[in-house]
Amino acid sequence: MGNEQEDKEMEMGSIVVEKVGGRSSVVHCFSRYPVKFIIPKKVGSSRTDVVWVYALNYGGGIVSGDQILCKFSVGDCCTMVLTTQGSTKVYKSVGSKCSKQLLEARVGSNALLAIIPDPVTCFSTARYYQKQVFNVSSNSNLVIVDWITSGRHESGEKWDFDLYRSINNIFLEDGEPLFLDTMSLEKEKIGCIHELVQDYQVIAMILLLGPKLQFVQNLVQDKVKGIMSEQLQHPSGALSHKRNEAGYFISKPSLMASCSVFGTKNQFGHIWLESFYKSIETRGRKTRNANFMISAHSNLYKPAMLYGTECWAAKGEHKNKLSVTEIKMLRWMSGHMRLDRIRNDDIRERVGVASILEKIVESRLRWFGHVRRRPTEHPVRKVDEMEDGQGVKGRGRPKKTIHEVVKRDPHVNGLSIDTINDRAQ
Amino acid sequence: MQISEGCDNGPRLADSIAQWSQWQLLDSLLPTGGFAHSFGLEAAVQSNLVSNPDELKTFIIHVLENTGSLLLPFVHLASVSPKLETWHNLDKILDATLTNEVSRKASISQGSALMRVGSAVFSELPSLKTMRNASLGSGTISFHHAPIFGLICGTLGLDSTDSQRAYMYITMRDVISAATRLNLIGPLGAAVLQHQLAPNAEAILEKWKNRDVDDACQVAPLLDTVQGCHGYLFSRLFSS
Numbered sequence: 001m002g003n004e005q006e007d008k009e010m011e012m013g014s015i016v017v018e019k020v021g022g023r024s025s026v027v028h029c030f031s032r033y034p035v036k037f038i039i040p041k042k043v044g045s046s047r048t049d050v051v052w053v054y055a056l057n058y059g060g061g062i063v064s065g066d067q068i069l070c071k072f073s074v075g076d077c078c079t080m081v082l083t084t085q086g087s088t089k090v091y092k093s094v095g096s097k098c099s100k101q102l103l104e105a106r107v108g109s110n111a112l113l114a115i116i117p118d119p120v121t122c123f124s125t126a127r128y129y130q131k132q133v134f135n136v137s138s139n140s141n142l143v144i145v146d147w148i149t150s151g152r153h154e155s156g157e158k159w160d161f162d163l164y165r166s167i168n169n170i171f172l173e174d175g176e177p178l179f180l181d182t183m184s185l186e187k188e189k190i191g192c193i194h195e196l197v198q199d200y201q202v203i204a205m206i207l208l209l210g211p212k213l214q215f216v217q218n219l220v221q222d223k224v225k226g227i228m229s230e231q232l233q234h235p236s237g238a239l240s241h242k243r244n245e246a247g248y249f250i251s252k253p254s255l256m257a258s259c260s261v262f263g264t265k266n267q268f269g270h271i272w273l274e275s276f277y278k279s280i281e282t283r284g285r286k287t288r289n290a291n292f293m294i295s296a297h298s299n300l301y302k303p304a305m306l307y308g309t310e311c312w313a314a315k316g317e318h319k320n321k322l323s324v325t326e327i328k329m330l331r332w333m334s335g336h337m338r339l340d341r342i343r344n345d346d347i348r349e350r351v352g353v354a355s356i357l358e359k360i361v362e363s364r365l366r367w368f369g370h371v372r373r374r375p376t377e378h379p380v381r382k383v384d385e386m387e388d389g390q391g392v393k394g395r396g397r398p399k400k401t402i403h404e405v406v407k408r409d410p411h412v413n414g415l416s417i418d419t420i421n422d423r424a425q
Numbered sequence: 426m427q428i429s430e431g432c433d434n435g436p437r438l439a440d441s442i443a444q445w446s447q448w449q450l451l452d453s454l455l456p457t458g459g460f461a462h463s464f465g466l467e468a469a470v471q472s473n474l475v476s477n478p479d480e481l482k483t484f485i486i487h488v489l490e491n492t493g494s495l496l497l498p499f500v501h502l503a504s505v506s507p508k509l510e511t512w513h514n515l516d517k518i519l520d521a522t523l524t525n526e527v528s529r530k531a532s533i534s535q536g537s538a539l540m541r542v543g544s545a546v547f548s549e550l551p552s553l554k555t556m557r558n559a560s561l562g563s564g565t566i567s568f569h570h571a572p573i574f575g576l577i578c579g580t581l582g583l584d585s586t587d588s589q590r591a592y593m594y595i596t597m598r599d600v601i602s603a604a605t606r607l608n609l610i611g612p613l614g615a616a617v618l619q620h621q622l623a624p625n626a627e628a629i630l631e632k633w634k635n636r637d638v639d640d641a642c643q644v645a646p647l648l649d650t651v652q653g654c655h656g657y658l659f660s661r662l663f664s665s
Contacts, residue, residue, distance in 0.1 A: 165642070177518060177521035178521055179521055180524075180641075181643070182643065183642065183644075184494065184642040184643065184644050185644065185646075189632060189644070190644055196487060196646075196647060197646075197647055198474070200647065203646055225657055228654050228657040229657045229659065231472060232468065232471045232472055232654060232657055251473065252473045253472050256650050256651065256654070257654075258527075258651075258656075258657075259653070260524060260526035260527070260529075260653055261526055262524050262526070
């Protein structure tokens with residue numbers, strides 16, 4: 001049949017994973033130009049039974065007119081991960097030719113296939129078609145991440161490609177369709193793609209299927225609900241230009257995400273991310289975004305996913321974990337941030353960090369008041385007094401005592417120590 | 426719809442009666458529960474994607490584009506072949522295609538209501554009732570809106586293009602009505618907007634009509650995501 005002939009010509013790679021000696025192993029691996037598979041042995045812990053496959057394209061991307069078909073088979077109870085070394089670049093289309101990338105995968109019973117590539121980046125005028133078809137059993141597990149960036153935005157290319165079409169289809173054993181999703185962004189048919197996507201720079205779809213992923217599914221669902229509920233809290237009636245006197249826009253959420261259940265017990269989420277590059281009045285949302293992606297997918301993603309993020313946001317996100325030591329807090333408090341300066345701040349990124357610091361100060365103040373209200377005989381107060389007696393401290397001890405630090409806090413917030421005793425305040 | 430000018434009164438009368446049925450199908454008075462759904466407009470307003478009349482107009486056009494690209498194939502095929510097997514097949518495919526839970530549930534509730542109303546109102550067409558009864562028991566049919574709409578149009582004698590145009594019409598009608606109730610636009614302004622958008626809707630119809638379900642695709646994924654956020658709204662007027 002014509003189709004089979006075409007398939008044979010297009011087949012550039014195939015991998016079969018089966019259990020050998022109780023461990024998932026690659027029993028068949030084939031690839032030819034322009035596809036190459038790298039199967040490193042030492043990714044992650046040796047106790048985890050998983051095969052990692054990196055798919056590369058010679059030339060670093062997909063050239064106009066490329067037609068690539070790859071087939072994967074994951075045997076029963078096996079685990080395979082398919083990922084990339086860098087974002088898949090789709091170069092400009094020459095002569096209106098469309099590049100095609102097809103993936104067919106069969107996932108066995110109780111097996112897990114995770115497809116977690118870097119995003120696709122289409123250059124200006126590129127034409128790209130991608131189809132991924134999965135045949136699964138009722139208890140197969142699947143993780144699919146399918147995402148695309150707006151293009152080479154440093155060069156000013158934002159949603160400047162001609163065609164991007166991505167299809168993800170999942171079929172059950174009897175051929176019944178479980179999930180059929182096609183997204184098509186086509187300049188010719190729609191006109192300006194930018195208008196449809198507005199200021200968002202990344203579109204991502206994450207699909208989680210199967211009993212092994214129940215924990216992640218619940219985590220993602222709760223996280224998305226938490227983040228989005230916060231962003232959708234201002235119901236508005238009449239249309240008006242939403243700008244207050246300070247000139248702030250009440251802006252669109254930097255992250256637009258929704259999570260849906262499909263099939264009977266499975267889930268997928270549509271997650272939209274606004275660019276990390278854009279300077280935005282997000283007031284700490286950037287930090288939260290980074291947190292969401294990392295915490296929800298810490299086992300799946302390389303942190304390199306946050307490529308290009310300003311270092312500042314990355315730091316803020318780490319600190320947010322609140323395993324901050326007091327030394328670091330002191331350094332920040334005394335060295336960089338005086339809270340009154342932050343309120344007038346015009347470096348907007350810092351607001352995200354400052355709000356965390358405010359919270360830290362707040363909790364410390366609370367404790368201080370609590371301690372002070374204890375009678376003088378109480379052991380806690382005795383320890384308080386003892387600390388003043390220390391002269392030279394050993395290495396690693398903070399130079400300032402907690403007293404000195406806390407003394408500053410009320411001043412900064414316009415309070416005095418006496419007001420602590422007045423609980424009404 | 427042309428009124429035939431034949432000398433024979435029979436077909437002419439039948440045609441005229443058919444028009445009454447067709448107009449009733451498109452009338453907002455028909456109790457199909459369409460007004461419980463905002464097509465993601467409420468979520469769009471609360472996430473500041475729509476905050477002025479221009480953005481509303483753009484939003485409606487995008488909804489129409491997405492309807493055209495995703496749902497018209499189902500209307501088309503159902504109207505061309507208004508039979509039980511076709512309907513069941515389309516229903517199954519659409520259930521897997523509507524991956525967004527919010528829009529899937531909206532489609533099911535509207536479709537079930539439409540089927541119930543259609544089989545009761547158009548009682549001279551017993552096929553609707555029999556198909557409905559056969560499918561209720563099976564448990565595997567979700568009663569999605571688009572195929573049922575196409576099915577009823579086909580049974581009423583509307584040709585495929587008219588059926589698809591009718592579906593675009595009721596989609597536009599429902600979004601604009603939602604906009605009115607969300608206080609984004611006044612009733613008169615809504616009517617003006619609806620008339621202004623008619624040529625856009627027709628152009629969209631021309632672009633996306635008569636396609637196969639294999640070609641069904643989303644062209645406005647942001648809209649899909651926004652609609653999916655409806656469940657996170659703290660206070661809401663609509664159910665989707």
